[in-house]
Amino acid sequence: MSVRLKFTLSYAGFLMVAGVLMLAVVWVFLLRYVPGGNAIRTPVGLYPGQHFLLRSFTPAVGAALTFLLAFGLLGGWILAGHMLAPLSRITDAARLAANGSLSHRIRMQGRRDEFRELADVFDTMLARLEAQLAEQQRFAANASHELRTPLAITQTLLDVARNDPALGAGVLVDRLHAVNARAIDLTEALLLLSRTDQRSFTRELVDLSLIAEEVAETLLPLAEKHGLAIETSGELTPTIGSHALLLQMTTNLVHNAIVHNVPENGTVRVGTAFRSGFAALTVENTGEKLPPKLVSTLTEPFQRGTKRLRGDHAGVGLGLAIVKSIAQAHDGTITITPRTAGGLRVTVELPGAPPHLDG
Numbered sequence: 001m002s003v004r005l006k007f008t009l010s011y012a013g014f015l016m017v018a019g020v021l022m023l024a025v026v027w028v029f030l031l032r033y034v035p036g037g038n039a040i041r042t043p044v045g046l047y048p049g050q051h052f053l054l055r056s057f058t059p060a061v062g063a064a065l066t067f068l069l070a071f072g073l074l075g076g077w078i079l080a081g082h083m084l085a086p087l088s089r090i091t092d093a094a095r096l097a098a099n100g101s102l103s104h105r106i107r108m109q110g111r112r113d114e115f116r117e118l119a120d121v122f123d124t125m126l127a128r129l130e131a132q133l134a135e136q137q138r139f140a141a142n143a144s145h146e147l148r149t150p151l152a153i154t155q156t157l158l159d160v161a162r163n164d165p166a167l168g169a170g171v172l173v174d175r176l177h178a179v180n181a182r183a184i185d186l187t188e189a190l191l192l193l194s195r196t197d198q199r200s201f202t203r204e205l206v207d208l209s210l211i212a213e214e215v216a217e218t219l220l221p222l223a224e225k226h227g228l229a230i231e232t233s234g235e236l237t238p239t240i241g242s243h244a245l246l247l248q249m250t251t252n253l254v255h256n257a258i259v260h261n262v263p264e265n266g267t268v269r270v271g272t273a274f275r276s277g278f279a280a281l282t283v284e285n286t287g288e289k290l291p292p293k294l295v296s297t298l299t300e301p302f303q304r305g306t307k308r309l310r311g312d313h314a315g316v317g318l319g320l321a322i323v324k325s326i327a328q329a330h331d332g333t334i335t336i337t338p339r340t341a342g343g344l345r346v347t348v349e350l351p352g353a354p355p356h357l358d359g
C-alpha cells in the first residue's frame with residue numbers, strides 16, 4: 001500500500017475508534033441508569049424504557065458509524081494528499097538527480113516544517129554535489145592535460161633519438177629521467193589528493209608545532225641553497241588528524257614559500273598558535289606582490305602564482321590544492337592573503353584537540 005493509503009486508513013480507523021468510544025460513553029453514563037423494559041410508568045406519565053431506547057438507538061449508531069467511516073476515508077485521503085504533496089516534489093527532484101540533473105532545486109516555500117527542512121537540506125546537498133562534480137570534471141581535465149605533457153615529451157625524445165643516431169645516450173637518459181621524475185611526482189600528488197578526499201586515514205593526537213619544526217629542519221638545506229632564512233615560532237598546538245597528511249600539508253606550504261620567493265635575502269616564517277579552540281598554522285614568505293584575484297585561485301589544481309626561483313623543485317601545480325584538500329579532510333579551513341610588501345600569508349586552522357587530550 002502507498003503511504004497515502006496507509007495514512008487514509010489510519011485517519012479513518014482513529015475516527016471510527018473515537019466514534020465507538022463516544023457511543024460507549026453514552027451507554028455507560030446514560031442508558032445504564034434507565035430501567036429495563038419497553039416503557040416506564042410513573043405518576044407523572046409514561047416514559048420509554050431501556051429496551052425501547054436500545055432498539056431506537058441501534059440504527060442511529062449504525063448510520064453514525066457508517067457516516068464516520070465514509071467521512072474518515074474521504075477526508076483522510078484528501079488530507080493525506082495535501083500533507084504528502086511536498087514529499088512528491090522532493091521525490092521528483094531526487095528522480096531528476098538520479099538521472100544526472102543536479103541543477104534542479106526544490107526551493108520549497110511556506111512555513112518551516114519537517115518537509116521544508118528536508119527540502120532545504122536536499123537543495124544544499126544538490127548544490128554541493130553539483131559543485132563537487134564540476135570541480136572533479138575540471139580537475140580530471142587538468143590532470144589529463146598535465147599527464148599528457150610528460151608522455152608527449154617522452155615520445156618526442158624517443159623520436160628524436162631514433163632519427164638522430166648521433167644524439168648521445170647519456171643526454172637522452174638524463175632528459176627522460178627528468179621527465180619521468182615529473183610524471184611520478186604528479187601521479188603521487190594525484191593519489192594523495194584522492195586519499196584525502198576519501199578521508200581514508202587514521203586519526204591521532206598531533207602537535208602542529210613539532211611538525212612545523214620537523215619540516216623547517218628538513219627544508220633548511222633547500223632554503224639555504226636559495227639564500228633564504230627560515231624562522232619558526234609558536235606554542236603547543238594539539239589537533240586530531242593524520243600525522244603523515246599534516247606533515248605533507250606543512251611541507252607543501254613551506255616548500256611553496258621557498259620556491260616562490262625573492263632571488264636572495266628572502267625569509268620564510270612558520271608559526272603555530274592555539275586560539276579559540278582551533279590549532280592554527282601560519283606560513284609567510286617574501287616574494288612578488290600578487291593581486292587578490294590571482295591569490296583566490298591558488299588553491300585550484302595546477303595553478304601557479306609566480307615564476308619560480310629555479311628550475312629544480314618545480315613541482316606539479318598541486319601544492320596548495322593538496323593543502324586545501326588535507327585541511328578540509330580534517331574539518332579545517334585555509335586562508336591565503338597577499339602581504340603588502342610582497343609574498344603570501346597562508347593560515348590553516350584545524351579543530352583543536354579536546355582539553356583532556358592536550359598533553
